[in-house]
Amino acid sequence: MADDIVDVLIVGAGASGAAVAWSLAETRMRIVCLEQGGWMNPAEYPSNGRDWEMRQYSEYQLSPNLRKRAADYPINDDDSPIAILNFNAVGGSTILYSAHFPRFHPSDFRVASLDGVADDWPIDYWMLEPFFAENDRNIGVSGLAGDPAIPFHEPPLPPVPMGRMGEAMGRGFNKLGWHWWPSDTAIVTRDYNGRGRCLNLGPCNAGCAQGAKSSADVTYWPMAERAGVELRTNCRVREVTVDGRDMATGVTYFDADGVERHQRAEVVIVACNGVGTPRLLLNSTSARFPDGLANRSGLVGKNLMLHPFGHVRGIFPEPLASHFGPQGSCILSQEFYETDSSRGFVRGYDLQVTRGAPPVAAARAGIASGTIPWGEDHHAAFERTYDRDINIGVLCEDLPEEHNRVTLDPELADSHGIPAPKVSYKLSENSRRMLEHGVARASEAMIAAGATTVHPSPSPIRYCGWHLLGTARMGDDPGRSVVNSWGRSHDVRNLFIVDGSVFVTSGGVNPTTTIQAVALYIADAMKKNLANLFD
Amino acid sequence: MSADVIGSDRPLTATQRALFEVVVDMIVPASADGTKPSAAEVGVLDFIAERQPGDLPAIVRDIDRLDAAARERHGAGFAGIDAASRRALVEDMRADDAAFLRNLAMHTVTCYYQDDRVLTAIGLEARPPFPKGYEVVAGDTGLLEPVRRRGSIVRDA
Ligand SMILES: Cc1cc2nc3c(=O)[nH]c(=O)nc-3n(C[C@H](O)[C@H](O)[C@H](O)COP(=O)(O)OP(=O)(O)OC[C@H]3O[C@@H](n4cnc5c(N)ncnc54)[C@H](O)[C@@H]3O)c2cc1C
Ligand code: SF4
Numbered sequence: 255m256a257d258d259i260v261d262v263l264i265v266g267a268g269a270s271g272a273a274v275a276w277s278l279a280e281t282r283m284r285i286v287c288l289e290q291g292g293w294m295n296p297a298e299y300p301s302n303g304r305d306w307e308m309r310q311y312s313e314y315q316l317s318p319n320l321r322k323r324a325a326d327y328p329i330n331d332d333d334s335p336i337a338i339l340n341f342n343a344v345g346g347s348t349i350l351y352s353a354h355f356p357r358f359h360p361s362d363f364r365v366a367s368l369d370g371v372a373d374d375w376p377i378d379y380w381m382l383e384p385f386f387a388e389n390d391r392n393i394g395v396s397g398l399a400g401d402p403a404i405p406f407h408e409p410p411l412p413p414v415p416m417g418r419m420g421e422a423m424g425r426g427f428n429k430l431g432w433h434w435w436p437s438d439t440a441i442v443t444r445d446y447n448g449r450g451r452c453l454n455l456g457p458c459n460a461g462c463a464q465g466a467k468s469s470a471d472v473t474y475w476p477m478a479e480r481a482g483v484e485l486r487t488n489c490r491v492r493e494v495t496v497d498g499r500d501m502a503t504g505v506t507y508f509d510a511d512g513v514e515r516h517q518r519a520e521v522v523i524v525a526c527n528g529v530g531t532p533r534l535l536l537n538s539t540s541a542r543f544p545d546g547l548a549n550r551s552g553l554v555g556k557n558l559m560l561h562p563f564g565h566v567r568g569i570f571p572e573p574l575a576s577h578f579g580p581q582g583s584c585i586l587s588q589e590f591y592e593t594d595s596s597r598g599f600v601r602g603y604d605l606q607v608t609r610g611a612p613p614v615a616a617a618r619a620g621i622a623s624g625t626i627p628w629g630e631d632h633h634a635a636f637e638r639t640y641d642r643d644i645n646i647g648v649l650c651e652d653l654p655e656e657h658n659r660v661t662l663d664p665e666l667a668d669s670h671g672i673p674a675p676k677v678s679y680k681l682s683e684n685s686r687r688m689l690e691h692g693v694a695r696a697s698e699a700m701i702a703a704g705a706t707t708v709h710p711s712p713s714p715i716r717y718c719g720w721h722l723l724g725t726a727r728m729g730d731d732p733g734r735s736v737v738n739s740w741g742r743s744h745d746v747r748n749l750f751i752v753d754g755s756v757f758v759t760s761g762g763v764n765p766t767t768t769i770q771a772v773a774l775y776i777a778d779a780m781k782k783n784l785a786n787l788f789d
Numbered sequence: 790m791s792a793d794v795i796g797s798d799r800p801l802t803a804t805q806r807a808l809f810e811v812v813v814d815m816i817v818p819a820s821a822d823g824t825k826p827s828a829a830e831v832g833v834l835d836f837i838a839e840r841q842p843g844d845l846p847a848i849v850r851d852i853d854r855l856d857a858a859a860r861e862r863h864g865a866g867f868a869g870i871d872a873a874s875r876r877a878l879v880e881d882m883r884a885d886d887a888a889f890l891r892n893l894a895m896h897t898v899t900c901y902y903q904d905d906r907v908l909t910a911i912g913l914e915a916r917p918p919f920p921k922g923y924e925v926v927a928g929d930t931g932l933l934e935p936v937r938r939r940g941s942i943v944r945d946a
Binding site for chain 1: 815818820821825840899901902903911912913916917919921923926932933937940941942944
């Protein structure tokens with residue numbers, strides 16, 4: 255069977271691969287997806303057990319280098335102040351994501367025209383709008399219609415509860431006259447398409463035992479499989495193969511038993527995320543592509559954007575029940591999202607208000623920072639912070655810079671001997687200023703909301719490389735981009751890229767709603783162009 | 790804490806175990822009002838031995854260092870000196886080396902705040918989050934009124 259030719263072969267079963275698989279399934283083409291990880295079992299997620307907090311610090315580490323599950327591949331991120339985070343399984347990184355789901359703004363697609371930096375995208379918000387809406391319906395997104403910071407849209411489900419902590423922060427933002435709104439969230443707040451509603455368990459970042467978090471394994475994959483897509487798990491792709499006419503012929507991969515196989519395909523779609531995708535392309539060398547597949551522009555792996563992240567923790571005088579509810583989603587402020595040159599930097603950031611720390615996390619944070627001492631005063635100090643804390647993340651737009659890049663590590667390799675990615679990244683002066691501004695504003699908001707103490711963490715936070723963007727950018731000019739405006743490689747006409755690698759800029763919000771909208775947009779363009787897909 | 794927790798290849802002597810308990814109780818003693826147990830009572834040693842056995846040797850090395858320092862400074866082992874001298878010695882050693890006993894402190898609170906008695910004392914039910922979950926108040930969206938009144942802030946693009 256492995257030597258059969260399939261119509262479409264997708265590499266990677268995460269947020270984007272799953273969306274594309276579902277969308278293309280209606281064509282009744284033979285579609286196979288190869289995923290290096292397996293299916294997750296929600297009954298094994300930490301929140302099923304009493305030791306749920308500590309398991310977050312071991313098996314569910316966010317960095318693959320610390321987690322070391324069999325499906326993980328190592329990433330050399332020593333040359334970056336920001337560590338790369340991901341998850342490798344059916345559902346990809348959405349297994350761990352917080353599901354904070356704000357859309358890119360229309361301005362994000364036109365930063366060169368508006369602000370004279372980076373490049374405009376070849377597509378815009380309005381081209382993506384139907385796909386944002388389709389994705390919201392498909393996976394179940396919660397939110398409150400009418401957010402004045404972004405064009406009107408109506409999430410299909412009511413917002414996640416903001417709780418007393420959200421009210422406190424909302425009052426603080428009101429005092430300052432700043433924008434805020436309940437966050438759009440990819441979590442179902444009502445029973446939806448056979449999935450149970452969110453139970454406010456808290457630890458969404460270690461997998462959702464209830465299945466309320468709209469990760470790709472519980473949303474797109476069941477639909478795609480029912481529609482006939484074949485998902486082969488524990489299959490790690492080593493390279494995309496090509497013929498002498500610059501057409502992809504399929505992929506070479508290691509199956510679940512470690513046997514090397516070749517799968518032929520008419521079309522190859524890469525959806526391995528902003529680090530996994532350039533790694534695969536750079537590993538796919540041949541006489542015609544000595545520098546990696548689809549890399550005649552030399553841009554594969556370059557322009558990596560990571561959303562530098564700042565963090566402020568505020569402690570409030572009264573109990574707020576702040577650690578219940580979806581960890582990463584509550585309310586957000588987009589007051590500082592757009593460029594204001596008087597601030598000393600271009601572009602902007604999002605203030606993401608997140609829940610407080612549960613007991614173990616609260617105690618560990620206190621011990622680590624010294625705010626909870628050893629000895630008799632431990633208990634009083636713990637009680638002064640536990641259940642009274644609110645966190646604000648400062649999520650900064652990262653601009654594309656060619657020196658921020660993914661290459662192949664000359665020594666490090668995964669368990670199959672496939673060269674591992676190496677990430678080289680420097681924080682720009684623009685990001686540094688933006689972080690400083692954002693952390694100061696977040697602290698100001700905390701004080702306005704009534705915090706008695708405010709603890710800013712040193713920026714950027716190291717373990718915050720969860721958004722991986724820009725390493726195979728889209729554009730009309732083959733000399734300055736890797737794929738065209740609908741995700742097709744300029745160099746290899748039956749090779750498509752659908753994950754965050756194709757992003758031209760990074761926006762100042764979490765990217766996955768936009769990644770999935772772009773993936774659905776590309777799949778739609780493929781369906782519309784089926785008759786002359788390779789012209 | 791049972792003496793057999795480490796099993797047949799137990800790496801700690803009885804003296805080291807006693808010392809270990811003294812040290813974790815310095816990190817989190819029982820609460821003065823008697824509602825919360827001390828760290829030794831919740832079984833920190835069992836916990837580390839079971840969950841992170843690889844971390845034990847370094848922790849034991851730190852404890853041995855502490856004991857040796859007590860002998861040097863006071864002519865008696867750490868367990869044999871008074872509480873004020875113990876505190877002063879630990880503080881000095883932590884000031885010299887920020888990593889000294891840090892990992893033990895992290896494991897101690899990780900174990901401590903998963904214990905039934907402790908969770909009950911801080912007002913939680915001693916159970917996993919799933920399947921019962923928690924109630925969270927929706928929050929008053931009327932607070933958004935000023936944000937709505939200001940109108941659209943979408944930048945023309
Ligand atoms: C802790 C954490 C929190 C996050 N929180 C948020 C959030 O709140 N909001 C938000 O918008 N985003 C969040 N993200 C980011 C979000 O998860 C990603 O943007 C999204 O999953 C990217 O989708 P993708 O399809 O590009 O890649 P992924 O979802 O990462 O999927 C890629 C898949 O490809 C597979 N793969 C890679 N290489 C190979 C190979 N060679 N062979 C076979 N398979 C391969 C991987 O195993 C993986 O399953 C978070 C991420 C993390 C890690
Ligand atoms: S808070 Fe909701 S979405 Fe998050 S893990 Fe719990 S049930 Fe799942």
